[in-house]
Amino acid sequence: MATSFKQIEENLKTEAGKLLDAGKVSMVLAYGRGYDEKHPLPYVARSLADVDGMVFNEYCTANLARYLVRYPRGTKIGIAAKAADSRAVIQLIQEDKVKRDDLVILGIPVYGMKNAKTDEAIDAKTTCGLYNPVIYDVLLGEEVHGQPVLSPYEVLEKVEAMGQDERFAFWKKELDRCIRCYACRKACPMCYCDPCFIDQNKPKWGEKSPETGGNLMYHLTRFHHLAGRCIDCGECSRACPVDIPLYLFHKKVAKECEEMFGQAAGMSIDEKPALINFRVEDSDKILE
Amino acid sequence: MSFEPKILGIACNWCTYTGADLAGTTRLQYPQNLRVVRVMCSSRINPSFIFKAFQLGADGVLVGGCHPGDCHYNTGNLYARRRLAVTKKILEFSGMEPGRFRVEWISASEGNKFAEVVREFTEEIRNLGPQTKFKIS
């Protein structure tokens, strides 16, 4: 039986309060009230008094790991992390952007998150489909068991079945709609480059205004940069104002990486990101 | 006039580029559709180079490096193998014909192989026809 949202919120407040009170962390990253219940916002509690402002409900989808890299190295941070969020934390630890010792991870096992825009359930279709955090120090509820375990890659079937031309048309139609607002990379916990390659002029990798060529360059390169690192939280697609299903492409790359390199992103802090690693016995077949 | 594809080659200095020189020294004949960029190591190849090449109108892209284990820089091509494999998967999933991008390990002594690969690849690209998907006109 999964713990209720209300209960998780209570637990979150209690544990965050304890951490701040004991001075174990200087801030806790969590969710706070937005303009309505459906739009909670990322929230930073720096003192015991701030804790009351925390909320947790089915719309708290944002991946707070995104904010970890904002603070100076060595800042002690508590972070509320759902399943995919915890994988982002692991990935950031692998990349040495944060240190495990600097974090207190408040793990949230949860089932029944919803997309605020569509009110559809958020499940393996648009995320990694895990319910329980992979890493945590404190668990804010009981582990979720008994819910259907779905492959996060099943949703790819339709696009995979398309012919090359049909698939190109599909992506062209989708990517042509991109208005280059960069909400996807803003929402992404792994997109921490500053500046992003596409913002550079030397070299100029692609057009900056929204048009076919620049859009393609931006997105394809971004898919490559996230290969073996995307933890499939799906936030890029939820953040997208024109609803481009970026998650499909990320899932496909993640699936291929898993098959080729035998490791999924953000599952163990002892691994190295797949693309800055190799095995001598990697097969040449992966190039076919 | 029949379709003459433009093929971009990126070759590592130590193996494939030298192998291509050997093909010339031994006067092997192959189609003139390939234009080679020399880099020091196949690991230098940024995935965006490949995307860019197609945008520039390349009908095919051929990458050549040392055989895994023989890299002049020890492990460069082992990283390249993974990175280029992902590049290939991305191209495929975006709708690009898989045949348009190829990675081959060609050593400095494999002039024959170089010529053979160029012949084969050129033929394949010729059959695929002009690449229009990425090309920015």
Next chain:
Amino acid sequence: MSQTVTPFLEMSQAIMEAGGEALKKCYQCGTCSGTCPWTPITHFNIRKLVRYGQLGLDGIEEFMWGCSTCKFCVDRCPRGVELIDIVTAIRNVYSGGGMLPQSLRAFVGSMSARGNPWSGDQAKRNDWAKDQYPLYAPGTEYLFWTCCTVCYDPRNTKLAKATAEILKLSGVSWGIPSVEVNCCGESLKKVGDLELFDRLKSANRDYFKANQVSKIITVSPHCLAAFKKDYGEDYEVLHFSELIARLVQEGKLSPKKDLGGVKVTYHDPCYLGRHSGVYDAPRDVLRSIPGVEFVEMERSREQSMCCGGGGGGLWMEKLKGERLSDLRIEEAMATGATVLATACPYCITMFEDSARTLNVDEQIKIKDVTELFLESLGINIDEPVVDTCAL
């Protein structure tokens, strides 16, 4: 036989295709044959078998049945050659051509017709239980997988009961399978009948799936190894000795009855030890029993001898002087033990036969660790042996 031979590579190819791929790796150093317990006492030579296989030579059929798949050679092989896969593949290729020894025909026939090796009536599989023990149903935690041998073989039904009685006391949720299940097929696979093995396997897998089985306790190490390695599913499989050791450690079962200073030695079954890596659990169980003086034989644990019952050996006839179980009994007696404990129904059968033919069955008793443990719990299940084997 002619002294001139020509390599027949098609045969070698066929062996590799049947799973004997490792043929290629062997460099004929003789570690396997030097290690093999059969080399000193029979004309079976595992290295030669591989050599004949590499070249596809005639005459291989004369000694391809000698291996009891004890895995000693595999563990020692410096090239990492999976010799058991080679033996299985060779048997598969040649028995496919009808070269099955007489003694194994009944075995394979029974497997094919009745789903068990003992020609037992499938409907009577659970007769030993006399309806005293629960049947497994979805929701039960553990399936207690009763090996065919403990269901049908009169000596070993005692072992089935001993195990069931301990389970009754253990407090875990368990049940025995319904009569529709088949033999796990482990020995059948090693005999080389891969097609029939697949049939039995898929029937059992269907049963597991239909009944939502995920945790299995086996009494036989052979079933244990099959479920772990050959079924391609991720079951949690425990050997019964592991379960007892755990229960004793957790304080849920404690042996009380002092067995009065009996000297016990323990024989590692190949499929529990080398195949499954379980060495300590049965020893822990023995050591937990009051009044048991535990002694090791010279060759124990990873170095243990084989009883000869694996790889179909249980059903094959061996001449006197060519039985490993005889040697093992002698080795056990040399320690001064009066009980030879083991943890496998095959070993029990082999040793009981040997003890009888060597006329030492009064001096040394063959017991399963489980039986000794039950005894120390103060429960006596001995009753007149009724032949439940409906031949």
Next chain:
Amino acid sequence: MSRIGVFVCHCGLNIAKTVRVSELAQFAATLPDVVVAKDYKFMCSTPGQEMIANDIKEHRLDRVIVTACSPLMHEQTFRKVLSASGLNQYLLTIVNIREQVSWVTHDIDEGTAKSKALLNGAVNRARLLAPLTSRVIDVNPDVMVVGGGIAGIQAALELANTGRKVYLVEKNSTIGGHMAQFDKTFPTLDCSACILTPKMDSVMQNKNITLMTSCEVSEVKGYVGNFDITVKQKARYVDHDKCNACLACTEKCPGKGVSEWDEGLVKRKAIYIPFPQAVPQKPIIDRDACTYFIKGKCRLCEKVCEQKAIDFEQQDTFSTMKVGAVIVATGYDLMDTKPLVQYGYGKYPGVYNALEVERLFNSAGPTGGKVTMRDGKEPQAIAILHCIGSRDKNNYEHCSRVCCMYSLKFAHLFKEKTSADVYQFYIDMRAAGKGYEEFYNRIIEEDVKFIRGKGARVAESADEPGRLIVEAEDTITGKFIKLPVDMVVLSPAMKPRADSKDLARLFNLSTDKYGFFMERHPKLAPLSTMSEGIFIAGVCQSPKDIPDTVAQANGAAAEALTIVVKDKMELEATTAMVNPASCCGCQNCVRVCPYGAPFFKEDKGVSEINEALCKGCGLCASVCPSSAIIARHFTNEQVLAEMEGLMEF
């Protein structure tokens, strides 16, 4: 705005036959920024070179493109022309229209078209080229040799004899290594000590060698030409400056330690020299065996020492050496065969390993060179088991290379010193070396029995207590052999030193999976490593015999000399650098670089590249997501511009 000159070479008819060279030059003249374009018969000839030099001056060229043969042929030639004309040599571009155009086609239209495309790409790239300068650094003339076995000794002597100053660092209290433990060496059977000890003495006498025994490297900083290496001098508890090597102390000492030198077969004193010919001949105290350190009382050695050299308060000390190059020659350990329980080593006293047997033969050894076993008896039958742990996937996959030969040597010495029957259990006999096959023949004729079959098990004999039974298959007859013997000799795998991976980390060396150091190239650079200025020699690279080890040591010394013989050295100019403004601190570069050139500056959160270590492969630039790394001469802009040019025509 650049001023580019294009020079098209005919190469006689080599190019001109299938490329219309004058058309190509005319085409070049139409390209933006090209101020002069010419073609000429042989551009590499003196008049050709002069033409380029003149045009550089006359047209104030700041980029030169030579359209000719492969850059691998004449890049250096034309770079010199640029330098001589006052132009940075990296502003040259070579367009390869011979090997990659004219020689691979018969069609002059195709050839000309492709040449135009290549030239167009080159012009695009040339505009973006930047002048590069190689940094020149001072080189420290001294060398450090780590490891005082035969490899280290040889390398140190070679270097010292050229006048270089050498620090020879040895972790034991004497140099000599394993070779000093041997009695005879195969295949010549000359006495090991007779050929080694003079060399050990030369080390001691040589003014250019600073001998540092009981020392270990603890930190390595710097790069080729300029290493700062910190060495730990382990406390000896004897002041070697005062000690006059009278060794009175070692006679009085009541303490008992295990003699490492005699492979633990006997005891030694707590204050000791390992063996009589040790270099230096000065003792050290073994803390773990010393009565004073254990019980707090004794100090007998102190009382007998007239030099007042005993110092129980001595501490480990650290000192830093500056050297230009390093040779690592740390040798090997024998594999511990105890875990291979089937052979009974450590369980049966009759089972010996190879080094123990070496000591038994040695007249300075525990038995005075007599072959008597632990029970004091002379063996009547001896089995030598080859490939114990070598050629074995469960242990070490490699062949240890010397075991076949030393096993034969053992057989000979056993025959010479005892009346025992000697058996060899082998898989394959490997006797590939000068005089080795001959040696094998000689041993066969000495009536040693060869059994082809790997020893499978050693057990105690049931019939004859104290004797051992070796079990194996004689694969030639296919018979199972049970051989009763008194003594079993195991020839175990040679493995890297237990701490080789630590050392590898210190020197940034790669190792194979067992810990042997990786050479830069298996054939063409067997003594170099991926770390410039650090060389390897001897068994720390892979198992080998003494002749090969010595050859490697000489080679490594020569390699080290090529660096320290110069006062200055030029570093690679085409290195990578980090633009800190764009660095996102992902550390991809740090993780992938095979040379350890990039490093992360924790305080600034950005990476930097130590250009002295960079080899210019460009891997870091391609894994850098924010394009912060600039791979000089192959920058992103340069490559993209060239691609653009190539695809235009």
